Amino acid sequence: MSTEILVNIGPQETRVALVENGAAQEIHIQRASRHGLVGNIYKGRVQRVLPGMQAAFVEIGLERTAFLHVADMVPTQNANGEPLPQPPIGKLLSEGQDVLVQILKDPLGTKGARLTTLLSVPSRYLVLLPFEPHAGVSARIEDEAERHRLKDIVAGLHQRLCPQFGVIARTAAEGASEDALAHDLEFLLRLWTSVSQGSRMAQHGTLVHGDLPLSMRILRDLLGTDVERVRIDSASEFAKLKQFALDFVPGGAHLVGLYEGHAPIFDLYGVEDDIGRALTRKVDLKSGGHLVIDQTEAMTTIDVNTGAFTGHRNLEETILKTNLEATQAIARQLRLRNLGGIIILDFIDMKNEDHRAQVLRALEKELKRDPARTQVHDFSPLGLVEMTRKRTRESLGHILCEPCTVCEGRGSVKTVETVCHEITREVQRAARQFEAKAFLVLAAPQVVQRLTEDQPMGLAELEAQLNRPIRTKPEATYHQENFDVVPL
Incomplete structure (x- = not known):
């Protein structure tokens, strides 16, 4: 490749x-x-401690206070992978306390940044963990011989240079020499000394160390x-x-x-062109099928459709081929758009269990190239596939776009007919409230046209009912849902 x-x-x-x-x-x-904030280290001050949520809100100088959960303050499992009990948040933090924190997830929508006190400082080959004294190797390095080699090197360097800290070999460390790893670790130790000294002098709510x-x-x-x-x-x-x-x-x-x-x-x-297409809902497949991707604050849904693809043999084969092709497009779009969190995949219904298993295997294979951690579950009773993808930074859509000022992010606007009926009700409401001789309706040109040309009898009936004239005036600056009823 x-x-x-x-x-x-x-x-x-x-x-x-x-x-x-x-x-x-x-x-x-x-x-x-x-700027993206993930990896930045701040000196924060605890604003509120929430014992019921085992969390706290921390002021770090951003627009919104950041969120710190107890699971991001202490290890959740021991060296054998067994879960550890979480202490009460009140024993770890108190309001007004200064705390050194690192951003795990950027602010997103109305949510503040997510924090951790388990700091990590990365370099080319290694990650230094100042508060977790252990040595390890990235799970993404799969070659057993290379894993053993790196474990031995990292363990030796850890014991010799920084037994009080933790050291993890990154994926990029594969094939690196012991001298290169030692040079990397020495650089990290110098960097951490600088960060540690700077944090003691810093005021709360200030950046102590920013990523490259x-x-x-x-x-x-x-x-x-x-x-x-x-x-x-x-x-x-x-x-x-x-x-x-x-x-x-x-x-x-x-x-x-x-x-x-x-x-x-x-x-x-x-x-x-790929960036432009990544901002649309529809993704065409080469066979003629397509995906429809909808991103919400809670989750992302991806619907697979056969579209114009009718196949050459039978319906089951057509569905299987479309779903298999869709797995490649889904894996690529998740990376390209940087979609994270909960993702629901609605493949075309397959009755054959072997076909379902084949599609799942194909999806998992395509996702292996994704550097973000993913987890895929089996087909649900409703035929849906639930999966998660680790989210650390904002999606491409959130960076490049903002909610539509007309529909306010709904993705649709009221029809002209719906707005006409709303105007009728508003005129009736104004007639009961004001002693006016007439009414002026200001609305978008297409709405006024519908009122006066396409449905003139409806407006005439309303005038007869109220026994007062109703004038209309098109306003080019009004969008379709906007209108005003002015008593005269």
Whole structure:
């Protein structure tokens, strides 16, 4: 599989696309006015402790107070994987107490950021855990021989350099030498010393340590795994990233190059078009079927439809082929749109149990390439597949879009006929309330047209009933649901 990273630098925005086999799989966006906060460390102050929820609200200087649960303050299981009892939140925190916290999840909608006191500081190959003294290796490294090699190296470095801290080898550590890992750990220890000293001097509600800028973070996390090339469309940013790669990822520095093409870099492989399509509800499948994706605050639903695909043999084969094709599109859209939380998949109904099992296996296979942790459940009695995907940052739709000012996020507006009936009722209400000689109705042009041209008898009947004239005036600035009834 060929993998490239495209970096687009704008005056106030950085965009990064991860492209696999010529198709965009992930889009990362960072804007000067709206930085992602995950990984940032703050000195916070506890505002409220909620014993009934085993949680607290912490002020860290953001627009909304952040949320801290007891499960994010103490380990939930021991070294053998057995669950540990959670202490009462009141024994760990009190109102007005200063606490060093790290953001686990960005603020989303009306919810504040989610916090943890179990801090982690990542570098290229390792993650330092200042308050969890143990050593380990990422579960995403599957080769047993490599796991044993890394365990031995990490355990030795941990014991020699920082037995009071915890150290985890990241996925990028696969194949790294002991010297490279030791250099990484020494860098992390110096960084943590700086963070720790800075936190003691900081006022509450201030940032103590921020993560790297997006372009450098992507290089740190991805360069050297399966990436074949990194292209950047800014000469100044290219120089910075090249130096960063030489300092921290020397084995992959030769992959970083300056893009000097005439076309915008995101026009390569149709990335710009993919972003546009990722904001629509409908996703077409090559066979003629399609997906319909609806994202709400509680969950995301994905409906699979055969559409124009009728197959060549029988209905069951048509359904199976569409559902199998849909698993590929679903896995890609989850990554591209960065959809997280609870996800409900409504595949086309299959009566054959073997076909259901085949679709589930195909879905799980496609999701293995997703770096976010996913969990897929079996078909429910209603034929739905429930799954979860770890959510750490805002979805692409939340970053690029806002609720429609006309429908206020409902996704639909009242019909012209419905608005006409509402106007009729409002005129009747005003007639009972005011001693007016006449009424003026201000509404959108299409609504006025329906009132005066398409249904003139209805307005005439109302005038006869009230024994008062009703005038209408179209207002081009009114959207379809807006209207005013003015007593004259």
